[in-house]
Amino acid sequence: DAKTTQPTSMDCAEGRAANLPCNHSTISGNEYVYWYRQIHSQGPQYIIHGLKNNETNEMASLIITEDRKSSTLILPHATLRDTAVYYCIVGGNQFYFGTGTSLTVIP
Amino acid sequence: NAGVTQTPKFQVLKTGQSMTLQCAQDMNHNSMYWYRQDPGMGLRLIYYSASEGTTDKGEVPNGYNVSRLNKREFSLRLESAAPSQTSVYFCASSVREGQSYNEQFFGPGTRLTVL
Numbered sequence: 001d002a003k004t005t006q007p008t009s010m011d012c013a014e015g016r017a018a019n020l021p022c023n024h025s026t027i028s029g030n031e032y033v034y035w036y037r038q039i040h041s042q043g044p045q046y047i048i049h050g051l052k053n054n055e056t057n058e059m060a061s062l063i064i065t066e067d068r069k070s071s072t073l074i075l076p077h078a079t080l081r082d083t084a085v086y087y088c089i090v091g092g093n094q095f096y097f098g099t100g101t102s103l104t105v106i107p
Numbered sequence: 108n109a110g111v112t113q114t115p116k117f118q119v120l121k122t123g124q125s126m127t128l129q130c131a132q133d134m135n136h137n138s139m140y141w142y143r144q145d146p147g148m149g150l151r152l153i154y155y156s157a158s159e160g161t162t163d164k165g166e167v168p169n170g171y172n173v174s175r176l177n178k179r180e181f182s183l184r185l186e187s188a189a190p191s192q193t194s195v196y197f198c199a200s201s202v203r204e205g206q207s208y209n210e211q212f213f214g215p216g217t218r219l220t221v222l
Contacts, residue, residue, distance in 0.1 A: 043111075043197050096149075
């Protein structure tokens with residue numbers, strides 16, 4: 001299973017869009033990209049997943065590059081409750097979480 | 108639906124003691140997983156069960172055993188606890204088996220301290 005690279009931390013102003021990048025240059029053709037977040041020490045919460053096309057749901061949008069080697073999670077209007085660690089994961093049966101991006105939403 | 112439940116929520120053990128962490132899901136999922144999370148780190152997969160009756164090693168299986176008791180329940184056993192096993196343990200489940208993607212649902216975690 002492929003592994004990912006994410007920035008360690010990011011800040012975002014409340015109400016603005018938060019764009020979280022992820023590199024996954026070794027992704028294979030049938031592997032999905034998943035995004036999860038973890039607030040404090042709670043269990044990770046699923047956000048969104050995608051294979052090739054861009055995806056949108058009520059929480060976020062996922063933009064995947066054409067070569068699938070990187071992706072961006074977009075939280076369109078960040079709120080204070082979006083402060084969390086965000087994990088980008090590529091895989092099948094086995095998930096490799098890495099250390100994620102710690103997003104802080106600033107009032 | 109309760110989703111994924113884990114017991115106990117907290118546990119303190121002495122070195123060498125044994126214990127079993129319990130996990131159950133009520134979503135009729137086929138696949139179940141056990142992860143550990145050390146301070147400041149991401150989750151690491153210990154074992155998983157792709158379907159009832161099967162188990163496979165993950166990234167960090169040493170020192171652990173698992174049992175897929177039935178479709179609902181997946182337990183994690185520490186036979187002889189060590190301080191290095193102090194961690195937060197998360198259980199997860201997913202539909203999988205034939206489903207192309209693997210959306211996993213996580214439990215609230217068990218916080219284990221080994222003295």
